[in-house]
Amino acid sequence: MNPQSFSLEKLAHLVQGECVGQRDLKLSGLASLEHAGAQHLAFVNADKYLEQAGTSKAGALIVTEALKAQIQGQQNFIVAANPYLAFAILTHVFERKHAQTGIESTAQIDPSAIISDSAYIGHYAVIGKHCVVGDESVIQSHCRIDDDVEVGKQCFIDSHVTLTGQAKIGNRVRIHANTVIGGEGFGFAPYQGKWHRIAQLGSVRIGNDVRIGSNCSIDRGALDDTLLDDGVIIDNLVQIAHNVKIGANTAMAAKCGIAGSTEIGKNCIFAGGVGVVGHINIADNVTITGMSMVTKSISEAGSYSSGTPMLESLQWKRAAVRFKQLADVPLTQLMQRLDYMKSQIESLESTKLRNNYDD
Known part of the structure; x- marks a missing residue:
């Protein structure tokens, strides 16, 4: 692990974000909302994580201004336009680097x-x-x-x-x-x-x-x-x-x-x-x-796209059989059937209109 720690203010400056809360809070790593401790910084980039953010033990959170207003129970933040990008930048700060030459x-x-x-x-x-x-x-x-x-x-x-x-x-x-x-x-x-x-x-x-x-x-x-x-x-x-x-x-x-x-x-x-x-x-x-x-x-x-999307197994087997049946029928025959069906529908619609007119 990288033993270095950085103040919340310093980390906010590195990502051009706004530091909110305890500016001199020392943080020594990044972690997920679920596993973060008081020494960790975590990020929130969607509404679906708000509940988890409120109960996280992270020392500070990277958030947008809009998300910050909805999080209860947290006091220390880095407010950034793109929390995920800010997180990506800070991974390099805490990364274990190869210093040997x-x-x-x-x-x-x-x-x-x-x-x-x-x-x-x-x-x-x-x-x-x-x-x-x-x-x-x-x-x-x-x-x-x-x-x-x-x-x-x-x-x-x-x-x-x-x-x-x-x-x-x-x-x-x-x-x-x-x-x-x-x-x-x-x-x-x-x-x-x-x-x-x-x-x-x-x-x-x-x-x-x-x-x-x-x-x-x-x-x-x-x-x-x-x-x-x-x-x-x-x-x-x-x-x-x-x-x-x-x-x-x-x-x-x-x-x-x-x-x-x-x-x-x-x-x-x-x-x-x-x-x-x-x-x-x-x-x-x-x-x-x-x-x-x-x-x-x-x-x-x-x-x-050209991949086949996932179906329940029985549905997939039925679809595969039907697809093969389509492949076995010549295209001209399919077109003839469609033309016939179209003419039948048009005939029914015409008959219905005549009956309505007669009534």
């Missing part, structure tokens, strides 16, 4: 590599020829950084990460355990019943402030580079194939798979388990809901 004795570093004096290289890390590791970057134990890879400033590369394919990593990038950046893309040419490997000659370029979770694979390009622009965030267990381009501030949840040469715009959101076919384009500001399969280009911003 230097190179561990078991690391293997090629003499041609350039390692900043303020960087840290962990045990059994291997760094190849002509690599660069920037200021204040942390390379944890058992990482492999192959020849000609560049890592920018203030990066965090977790244990057992592999950076290869002459990848270029920007500043303030976080890559978590067991991820591979720059691995060989899945490229093969079929000929006479066999698959012929295509050497992947491109690389991977990752912008600034990118976050990549654990157990991800981001392949280098076949000819052009695979690109992740500034601010992209990727969850665990995500596959990005060769030549993919992802625009700034796009987010992908776990188990997404993006096939090769797809271009994804800025500020997109891909929920868990989304699959995207290759060689298509997706516009800016597109949201894809969970378990959807994107099979064609999307040219307009908006929310798109």
